[in-house]
Structures are given as structure tokens and as C-alpha cells.
Amino acid sequence: MAQPTPVSRGEHILLITACLIIIVVGLKLAAPLMVTLLLSAFVAIICLPPLYFLLNKGVNVSIAVFIVVGSLILIGLLVSLFAGSAIADFSRNLPFYQERIQGQTAQLIALLTKIGVEIPAGNLLESFDPSAVMKFVGSLLSGLGNALTNVFLLLLIVIFVLFEAVALPHKWAAMNSHAPSTDAFKQFLKTVHRYLVIKSMVSIATGIFITIWLSFLGVDYPVLWGLMAFLFNFVPNIGSIIAAVPAMMLATVQLGLDSAAYTALGYIIVNVIMGNVIEPRYMGKGVGLSTLVVFLSLVVWGWILGPVGMLLSVPLTMIVKLACEANPKTQWIAILLGPDINPEENQKEATQV
Numbered sequence: 001m002a003q004p005t006p007v008s009r010g011e012h013i014l015l016i017t018a019c020l021i022i023i024v025v026g027l028k029l030a031a032p033l034m035v036t037l038l039l040s041a042f043v044a045i046i047c048l049p050p051l052y053f054l055l056n057k058g059v060n061v062s063i064a065v066f067i068v069v070g071s072l073i074l075i076g077l078l079v080s081l082f083a084g085s086a087i088a089d090f091s092r093n094l095p096f097y098q099e100r101i102q103g104q105t106a107q108l109i110a111l112l113t114k115i116g117v118e119i120p121a122g123n124l125l126e127s128f129d130p131s132a133v134m135k136f137v138g139s140l141l142s143g144l145g146n147a148l149t150n151v152f153l154l155l156l157i158v159i160f161v162l163f164e165a166v167a168l169p170h171k172w173a174a175m176n177s178h179a180p181s182t183d184a185f186k187q188f189l190k191t192v193h194r195y196l197v198i199k200s201m202v203s204i205a206t207g208i209f210i211t212i213w214l215s216f217l218g219v220d221y222p223v224l225w226g227l228m229a230f231l232f233n234f235v236p237n238i239g240s241i242i243a244a245v246p247a248m249m250l251a252t253v254q255l256g257l258d259s260a261a262y263t264a265l266g267y268i269i270v271n272v273i274m275g276n277v278i279e280p281r282y283m284g285k286g287v288g289l290s291t292l293v294v295f296l297s298l299v300v301w302g303w304i305l306g307p308v309g310m311l312l313s314v315p316l317t318m319i320v321k322l323a324c325e326a327n328p329k330t331q332w333i334a335i336l337l338g339p340d341i342n343p344e345e346n347q348k349e350a351t352q353v
Contacts, residue, residue: 028304035308036150040157042312044165045189046196047072051162065162069155076151079227086224100253187322192315202274203233210247213266217259219251229267233274234311236294240271289317293337 027034047068054064211226219225225247232239244267252260289297297317301309309316317337324334 024304031305031309035305036154037157038305038312038316039308040154041161042192042196042315043072043154044158044161045193046200047158047162048165048193049197051165055166061163061166065159068162069159072158073155082223083227086221090221090224097250097253192318195315195318198279199234202279203230205278206230206233206270206274209270210243210266213270214247214251214263217251217262217266218255219247219259219263220254221250229270231311236298236314238295238298239310240267240275243267289314289321289337290339293317 050071051064051068054067055061059067207226207230210229211222214222214225225243228243228246229240232243235242244264247267248260248263251263294314294317297313298310301313301316303309305312321334321337324330324337
């Protein structure tokens, strides 16, 4: 029998690259289906704590799932009720806000010209489209809305995932020695669950603060901006900036530069407190990904899956990191994806062990 021809390292790398390209293209083509499945899975993960709480209190499984899903539907209806009309009203008034801010820009250019700063006003006003930021945010919100259009399918998947989450430990125990090793899988679920729950709580607190702060300042549509702050808080690194810019622009048009400055101050305060105090305290060392990887994952998953991919970029990248850690040949990729390694901390940990 002829011996198989050994594969060189270069050919092995080319094969892996080709497989990755095929997988990425397949994910992008199947984005509408994948978005629904992934969103359902992560919503189910967030729903697990209240489900287990009810089960520990002796509530029947079916009743517990019904209560959790019913609460989820009620929250969704309330959000749609308050935010839906605000989004529609804001979209109708967008041309008016655009005209106002372009007029303010013309006044600023005239003021700068008086003090000797020459600016080509015609070219600037033609190229400056203040609604571009609003349109970008609107496209992200509409992308999320499109993912939620098939609400019935999403809820069905969430219900079945919750039932399976209750039954899976019993199935695993019934396998006895035939059950595969679950240490890595359990660690992954624990990490993703912890990240999503804490991030959700922090995002809710951020949205409530922004809503109250903008209501106090008198900025139009505070509930809409609070909802945006909640959603975009899931987007790492740039999410808070995306959420703050349209609210600041509206405050400038509606109330003036002073209110815009106070609006920016509110966003800065909440993001400094939540991002530098609350999240590090409860998340510990974070999600086990480097800052560069978090940002690149935002771009890549956003390109593949759209706005929902941006929201789920960190958990999805954690899945890739977990898969790389499971194979000794790809553990070096997991190390590159992980956070910075401090030699002094490693030496201390080794000494303690």
C-alpha cells in the first residue's frame, strides 16, 4: 500500500486559510439565519439565571419557562411601546434637525470669518451632512429590528433552549463513562454567561441613567437615547461614542452648546463609572481577550453578521478562542487572542503554587 505524501507546512497553512475563507463566506451568506439562531442562544443564556432561581424555589419546569418567556415578551412590548413611537417621530423630524444644524454651521463659519479664519463655506456645507451619523445609527437599529422581525421563531428557539438547558445535565449524567470531557465547555458557558449577565445589568443601568439625565436637561426623545445607550453598551470600545454623538447633536440643535456639553458630561460620567469601576469589579480580569482583538472582532463580526454581529462580537470571539485552546496545535492562536501576559504575575503565581 502506498504511503500518503506528507503535507508541507506551507500546504497545511494554505489548507487552513482556504477552510477559513469558506467558513467566513458561508457565515456571511447564511447571516439572516445565523443571526436569529445566535441571538436566540444568547437571549436564552441571559434568561438562565431567573429560570434556575424559579427551579430552585420548587417551581415546575414548564411553569418556570412560561414565566421567564412571558416576562421577556412583556419587556419587549414595553420597549416597543415607548421607543417605537419615538423612533418614528424622530425619523419624521430628521430633515428639520438637519436644516437647523446646517444653519448653525453657517453661523459658525461666518463668525470664524469675522475673526480672520477663512473657511470655504460652500464646500464645507455641501460635504457636511449631519444626518450621516443619525442615518448610521438608524441603520444599526434597523438591522437589529430586522433580526427581531421573526419574533415567533426567536421565541420558539429560546423556549426549546431553556427546556434543553434543564434536561442536558441529566442526559450527561446518563452517559456515565461515555460522556465527553466537559471542563472546557463548562468554563466557556460560565464565562459567556457571566459576561452577558453582567454586561446586561451594566447596560440597563447605563440606559436608565442616560434617560433620566437627558429628561432632566430637556433633550427630545430621552427614552430613544436611553435605549441606544443600552444597546450600544454591548458594542466594545466605540459603542458609547456611537450612542453619544446623535444625542449631543440633537442637544446642540434643540437647546444650544451648553446643553450639548452637559449631555456629553453625562455620557462621560456614566461610561467612566460603569467602564472603569463597576465592570472591572464584577468581571474580574475581563473576558480573556486583548483590547486589539476585541476591536478587530467588532469589525469582523459586524461585517459578517451585521449590527447583531457587533453586539455579539465578544462572545463569538470567545468561542473561537475556546476552540483554539482545545487543540494543542492551535493553542498559540488562543494565547495571541488572549490578554497581555505579565511575566512578573506569572512568576508570582508559579511561586504560590
